[in-house]
Amino acid sequence: MIQRSHQPSLGILNTQKAGEKFQLLRVPPSEDLSHFIKHYWIIHWDLTGQEPHQQDVVPNPCANLVVQSRRTAFYGVSSTRHSHHLEGKGQVFGVKFRPGGFHPFANIAMDRLTDSSIGTMEILQVEPHMLEEQLLTAEEPEHKVQRMEELFRRVRPDNDESIERINAIVDEIHRNRDILRVEQLSDGFRMSPRSLQRLFKSYVGVSPKWVIRLYRLQNAAEMLEGPDHQDMLKLAMDMGYYDQSHFIRDFKAVIGKTPEVYVKERSS
Known part of the structure; x- marks a missing residue:
């Protein structure tokens, strides 16, 4: 089930203007992964012929996996507001963990990842460029989520x-x-x-x-x-x-x- 987001929900500022610049979908996780994952999020934008857009995002107490061209990684909590530069045409696939939900995967104190990141090889044993090739395509959102969940199930820890x-x-x-x-x-x-x-x-x-x-x-x-x-x-x-x-x-x-x-x- 795909849910189009209309609420900032600890995230996007100035949602009315943001909605004119990009589209955001949120997809709930399968039940067996919902203990750890809050939702998957997919952003599409097409600013061809338009000025680039700087989107402000407020912090929240959640880690994320962000699959984005040449920037794919697991990111810990950001302690301050940050901005994303959108230009041309593109998309980003993300996994938002529940507060504390990434800790069992990383198996390190999460304050070591605050305002920092860790590579996908260290958690999923998959190179970043492989995730980008598989998830940043024209496939249906359900297919992207299905592929991501297959990878998480291979390394799924016990419930905590x-x-x-x-x-x-x-x-x-x-x-x-x-x-x-x-x-x-x-x-x-x-x-x-x-x-x-x-x-x-x-x-x-x-x-x-x-x-x-x-x-x-x-x-x-x-x-x-x-x-x-x-x-x-x-x-x-x-x-x-x-x-x-x-x-x-x-x-x-x-x-x-x-x-x-x-x-x-x-x-x-």
Whole structure:
């Protein structure tokens, strides 16, 4: 089943403009791989005769396999916003792992892959150019996914209960906007703050505090997009910041621009 994406879902910024530049499909994994994989994603674009497009993507607590011409690799969590340069005609095939879902494949502490990558040979025993030849073609999306899942099944590790625990924690951070401190998670999940830190460092690559900050700043962006823009100082305090300058600095690191510029661009 192919699902066309309409939601940024911890990813694409300025979706209205983005939809004019490329098409994004998301495909759910087969049940036997859903413990590890969140979804497959496929991007197509044709900007022939048009100006190149720079697409901003906000961070999220997930590792990805990205199959792209001459850049194919497994990528750990990106700690800040990053941009993708699209020009001409092309496509990218990706695998988005659940938070913590790539750790059993890599079998290393995921903080070693934060803002970094690892080659496909080390995980799948397949050269990058072979994946590009097989997946960056005109084949139907279902065929691409089927080929990718065949490769993952060859190296599939055992299920790991820590992945389910991590996803429960991440889901709670996302759902409950009142969570501003790691101690709140510690109490709710009956884990010490130190145990939470160790778990996220090993399986995700970033701290639970980083994940809390990420979701709160995205919540702030949503509020700034509303018709009634909040007072900046009040918004910063609602997000758990004690000074406005710290809030602005973090907002820019994640969203890519200051709150003031963000509001002006949405209003123009």
